[in-house]
Amino acid sequence: MRFFILLALLGLSAVSAALAQTTAQRLVRYRYYEANPDSLRRVLATQRTDTARLRLLQHLGDGDNFASPAEERAEHGELARLAHRLRRPEAPAYRLYAAGLTLAEAKAPPAQQLDTARAALAAFDRLGRPAPGVLDLIGGLLGLLEPPEARRAFYQAKAAYYRRREMPQNLYVCYRMLGGYYTSRGDYNQGISYILRAADQGRAYNRYHQFNELGVAGSYYAEWGNPAKALHYLRQGLALQHALPHLNGYTWDAYPNWAIAQAYRQLGDYPAALRHANLSMVDTPTDTTRSYAALVPRVQAYGRVVKSAVLLDLGRVAEAGPLLAYAQHLADSLHLGLKNPSLRYMELDATWARYYAARGEPARAETAWLAAYGQARATKVVPLRLAYLRALADFYAQQGQTAPAGRYARTALALSDSLGARQGAFHVAQYEAEQATEAQNARIAALRETQLLEAARARRQRLLLGVTLAGLALLAGLGFVLWRSNRLKQRANDQLNRLHAAVTAQKGELEAQRDQLDASLTDLRATQAQLIQKEKMASLGELTAGIAHEIQNPLNFVNNFSEVSAELCEEARELLAATSLPAPEKEELTELLADLGQNQAKISQHGQRAAGIVRGMLEHSRTSAGERAPTDLNRLCEEYLRLAYQGLRVKDNSFHPELTTDLAPDLPLVSVVSGDVGRVLLNLFSNAFYAVQQRQQTGEDGYRPTVSLTTARVNGHVKIRVGDNGTGMSEAVQAKIFQPFFTTKPTGEGTGLGLSLSHDIIAQGHGGSLTVDSQEGQGTTIHVGLPLSGPA
Structure with a gap:
């Protein structure tokens, strides 16, 4: 029975590994989420075919494309048209999404925009295609039209649906929205847990989302009062960000540096807090045509508020005033309040209150604290509401106004009690405990599987040991029988070996004699071939010598007579010169004798050459009589x-x-x-x-x-x-x-x-x-x- 359980566990492990591998392979397709949108747009400008442009527009629509509203609407409009022209099943979904963007740009009623966005999301869900942009759009519209609880219920239902469908892109948005909801309600335990889940989903398809959510988790821990955890996640997020390729536009270092500054403030390390506050203000945009360019003045305002808070901690009140004034100017011109899109809470009024209190202006400090508390109540930001209640109670107590101080203190105590039931005692998110429990359970399961494997191996070893002992006993009996027969065979083998040695020796002698005979035969054949060659050459030499001798005698006569004839021609020229003949005849005879002399010279020359050839033939045929000597x-x-x-x-x-x-x-x-x-x-x-x-x-x-x-x-x-x-x-x-x-x-x-x-x-x-x-x-x-x- 245990054996079958072991097989089942091994089968389940193999199936789980296969499923995990399949999921990982499927998510490799979404690595374009990390592509630089500017690079994708440059490639898009070079594409002419509908299929190629559709694919690139899908990549841009699925990822963080940093487009302006008009540019985003134009790209999704073309995407809808191409999908319709190519008869793609996604065409209705893209058409509804493009219509929603058009309504948003036209500032249509939010209810109409929400209906269109919900219809687009339903179309994408039916196709099983991710639509994180649509989910983000619905979140903003829900915040305008419905209470926060309705927004929470919507994203919780969608998260359950996308978990079953294994869609990490949509799950990431749902978890991020739920994390923001719970932290705004003061439930940091649930909020941070959802943000960490969002980071895990981002790791599967877009590591830029992962480092962003790690930074958010760190900032929430700082707000919750756990600066050690805050620094852990913020540093982890910054390390991941710096390891990834840089995207054009805003570098996003400001967000984690704000949170790090807040964490160091809680730890009392104000110089470190000031250093990171300064780091949060160094980013500048590299492209002012994209949507992130609109965030730059907001980031500048937020950074100055954070730096002012650190300067007030350090007692450098005079330096904080200009920063707060500039931040107030930006907030007024951009209509920024306590809670703003794409930013965490900007506590401008609370920082003004601290500034006025430090300067000894209680009236203005009171006005600022009340304004801050009013904004916290209006935006339903429970953590800041609690913090400002406590700050007001302390402020009135310092001013000696016990009645308002007591009233705000009691309100703060009641609110704190309502939040305490939902918070952990150690300010650590429940998700981390769940992750630790899951890891522990995985280790326990691995240990159990290892124990089962060890038990099965022990049974196999015991079985093998029993079989081995039985085999040894059998081998012992067979060994005795074999030893007995071996002794008899040894005696026979000794006789065979002696006979074999004698045969081998005789065979060696015969082979040696055969080799000697072969060598002798080879030498004899070589000698015979040389003798035959020598006899042939001797016969050829004799023949050549005979021919040469026969030719040499007439050749001598030719040479001798040619010389004599040449001398006679010379004597005839001398006689002719002495005779008195007519000049023409004398000249003609002289020329004839000269030509005859030249002919005789050529005959003599070629005769001498023939004589040389004959001498060479005689030397070639002559047998050398010389003696060899060292x-x-x-x-x-x-x-x-x-x-x-x-x-x-x-x-x-x-x-x-x-x-x-x-x-x-x-x-x-x-x-x-x-x-x-x-x-x-x-x-x-x-x-x-x-x-x-x-x-x-x-x-x-x-x-x-x-x-x-x-x-x-x-x-x-x-x-x-x-x-x-x-x-x-x-x-x-x-x-x-x-x-x-x-x-x-x-x-x-x-x-x-x-x-x-x-x-x-x-x-x-x-x-x-x-x-x-x-x-x-x-x-x-x-x-x-x-x-x-x-x-x-």
Whole structure:
């Protein structure tokens, strides 16, 4: 049974949390209540679609828009028209509200205004839409037409209705109106309770309303005679106000500072009271076109009355006179009395009475006290009425007039007794006690729920313990059986392990033999491939050598006879010069002999080039007979770099490339044929110098020809890198550079056998590698790799 109760409580908690979350999510929609109305109006001016303008006008109408009466009527009129045009269900309600504002501006009879406002509120209620502005309008009209009790009954009924509908905007207005009613009747207990409820409602949708009501609660506590509570709520309200974004217009610091000054007066801290009285007078409006601008002179009058009261407390009577005179001027011009809209009670007459009494003018003080009491009775402000009765009794007693003093004292005592039944002994609002009780009940409920959870957890733990003990007993029996069988298995496993070890060892030996055979087979295949390649190259060399020898003999005859023919042509020119032939014939023969000589020279030139190609083919096919010997590659590289550089300087002494070397200091000796490797290095350096010289001849700005040499030891090899920042090669050229007879040099400047021969010397003769890395227009790097252990 307890288990089901626990489930029910958990279910209710989940439902409550879901409902609370739903309410919180729903109230997020109303955060525009805190939007700056001036910002909303600027956005409204840019909107052209009916839907967008309707939405913004609704936001302005629902919040504190600080509009002038004409501006408010115009905005609600457009709102009603747009809702009607868009066929929105709110159209009748907005139309009635706009009509009520029009009647108010036209100063129509209050009864007609009240009927229209009630009809608008009923329309909004049917739609479930908040209408705080309509409720405020009805409150003012009820105050004109009906007794205060009727106003209280109206707002109490509406508050009950809106609590069921969960409408915090309307509840806020109802609680605020009820708080004002009860405090005006002297029932601060009920009044402050309703104001704190209003602050709680404001927290849900508009924190500006929350800090306003916290300030009101503080001012009521000050009037009630609990300055500590007053300062608590006033400071809380000011802190919240300063944490919120500032709205244009009046800053509203005056209201809490008035109440703080009154609280400090009650505590006897008059310097602090004067400081806050001064703070209440520093606010100035930033926009005189809005409705709050009309409050500024009223606020100035009220602030001077408060400051005058503090100055009288301090005995600074002379300073209070000008302030009271100016406040009286404002009150007369604005028709301000004791009780005024949007302000708390302005005790101007009572402060005058204190001022005259301090100056020793009892007649004028009496007149002022009587005027103050008359206003309190007329406006039915019970707390001030009681205070003024006591002040009159004290005043007449000081004047020695016992009859009026006794009469006012008895009236004050009777009024005080009627109020005492409704006030708490400690001057703390009942709502705070209710809130504390609710919090205590919530803590008790949480503790009970925790106890239920702990009890359920204890039952689960006991059940788990019983099951665990039974399981342990079962496991103990099974453990013995398993131990017995395990002993038998261990013996069998020992034998299997010994057998497995033997099999594993034999498997390892077989795998090692297999790996050796694989390695041997791989070496054999590599050796076979090298032998086949060598045989192919040897056959190609023999064929090349045979062809070269066959070509060389007739090529020698061509070269020899071309030289002889050139000499004969020279002798014929000499003989022709000695003969006496006619000039035209002699000149023609001379030209023919010159052309014949040039032809013989070209034959000789190309014959010599062909002879060079034949010599290169013979060198390419000739098997090196050099012996390998340990060689210092750093020294060999530097020697052939200098040799190639000197050869270049002999051809062109104006060319000065930059040479950079980075030689490994700990490079070991490598077994190579130094002559063959030197030929390779000389060819690589010559190609690098040729590439940088060609790029320099292009006239590129800022170009500095550079040839680099680097040696290093990497993974059992010696790496030689010859780099340049010359013309570079394309990918298509890089694919062909090691082919015989391929060259990129102009005709007559290269045979195309240099890199091919170098590749054969390095790859075949020494078992190394020769690769190229080049980017066209950037440069080239040739990588030479030689094994430290020599070729396989």
